Amino acid sequence: MFDKPAFAGHESVHHFFDRKTGLRAIIAIHSTALGPAAGGCRMWNYATSDDAFVDALRLSEGMSYKNAMADLPLGGGKAVIWGNSKTDKTPELFRALGRAIATLNGRYWSAEDVGVSVHDMAHAAGETKYVAGLPSGKAASGDPSPVTARGVFLGIKTAALRAFGTDDLNGRHVAVQGVGHVGAYVCGHLAKAGAKLTITDVNQEALDTVSRETGASVVAPNEIYDVAADIFSPNALGAIINPETLPRLRAKVIAGGANNQLSTPDLGEKVKERGILYAPDYVINGGGIINVAAEISGVYDPAWVDGKVTRLVATLGEVLDQAQREGKATNRVADAIARQRIGR
Structure with missing residues (x-):
């Protein structure tokens, strides 16, 4: 071990x-x-x-970094x-x-x-008090996925501003991998912003629902990497940016809600070498844990959650800007900040 x-x-x-x-x-x-x-x-x-x-x-390591970057009193x-x-x-x-x-x-x-x-x-x-994100009870806030998705959407706009010179997503082509808990809400935000969507998932029912509601095109799971999109948004499982998939990506931005998107940290440098801007996953997808943290506090305050999400998106922008100034991979910059905050 x-x-x-x-x-x-x-x-x-x-x-x-x-x-x-x-x-x-x-x-x-x-x-x-x-x-x-x-x-x-x-x-x-x-x-x-x-x-x-x-x-x-x-x-678990990703959650340490995520909570640190969201400035939460949680490990x-x-x-x-x-x-x-x-x-x-x-x-x-x-x-x-x-x-x-x-x-x-x-x-x-x-x-x-x-x-x-x-x-x-x-x-x-029913067996322990150490559970949050509940549908009922004191300070219950329910499914944190909508808050995660809102942060991801705002993070996509933040990355787009740096990659394309504007955060206007109208007409931008976004390839979305995964339309489950978070991905479906992300697609809703993107469609409302005028983005063109291509989506994939292993769940056909979820695909049908999101496609019907957003007008998204559907491709097979292994075909999503080859889509000629402006933005690739992974919202399913991790390690999907790896030596086999990275050469196939045609997007200029990687920004999504999945955890541990890079199969290994050195992929950050390879992404940068390809001229792709990567939004570190545990920074962009921290909205859900902010929502959970509010519930853990015992007093759920939507205004506090909104303020924390807004600040987190600003932190993402700061990470992207620092990486650009220093010529470093974005994940390396985020890792260094997170480790400093947790004393590692």
């Missing part, structure tokens, strides 16, 4: 198994330097347990459940997850993520 590059100095990693419900979960806590670790719970049918483990580590953590989100979910499984979270005594706060809904997490909340 300790020799994996993804370990990255994690404070602790916890494995949970519940025979009765079939729960197989990992909770990774990267840092509590700024406060209790916080990050969503993902359910995915990983090929191997090692894949689940590495994903938990990468996502970074993440939960992953190894299972099929379409066939393996039960209320009992999520209650078992809640009991697992409770054993950490407040060192980790959870919420929904890929493959998990706010209603799933409500079952977990």
Whole structure:
């Protein structure tokens, strides 16, 4: 475990198994330097347990950076459940997850993520108070995806301003990978702004809905990288910018809500060499955790959330501008700022 590059100095990693419900979960806590670790719970049918483990580590580290860049009093953590989100979910499984979270005594706060809904997490909340993003209850704010999507949309405009000299998206062609929780809302914002959309997803029902509502064209998942778009917006899973896909991209901007978009940090330099402007994922997609942080505080204030999202978008602009001035990859600049904030 300790020799994996993804370990990255994690404070602790916890494995949970519940025979009765079939729960197989990992909770990774990267840092509590700024406060209790916080990050969503993902359910995915990983090929191997090692894949689940590495994903938990990468996502947890990303949450440390995300919370630091959003200037939140939270550290970074993440939960992953190894299972099929379409066939393996039960209320009992999520209650078992809640009991697992409770054993950490407040060192980790959870919420929904890929493959998990706010209603799933409500079952977990029946066993522990350390769950946010809930549909009901004190300070409940519901699904944080719309807030994430709003931040992503504003971040796309911020990147567009630097890449094209204007943040006007009318007529801009955007290739959107993933139209689930966040991606569908992002598409809605883009369509309203007049952008031309090409979309893909493994969920045909979601594709049909978004295409019908926005007029988007649809391509097969592996074809999205070849679309002659101005902007590529990844909003699904991570590691999609890699040595195989990067040469195929024809966009001038990469900006989306997916976590861990670069397969390895050195891809940032390769993206820059291609003349592509990359909006670091954990900066542009921090709106959701801001929403969750407001709920964790016990007093949900929409005005505070809006102000934090606005400030986060300004931070993204500052990162892009500093990278341009210093001739560095944008992810390297963001990483350095985040690490300084968490004392690493």
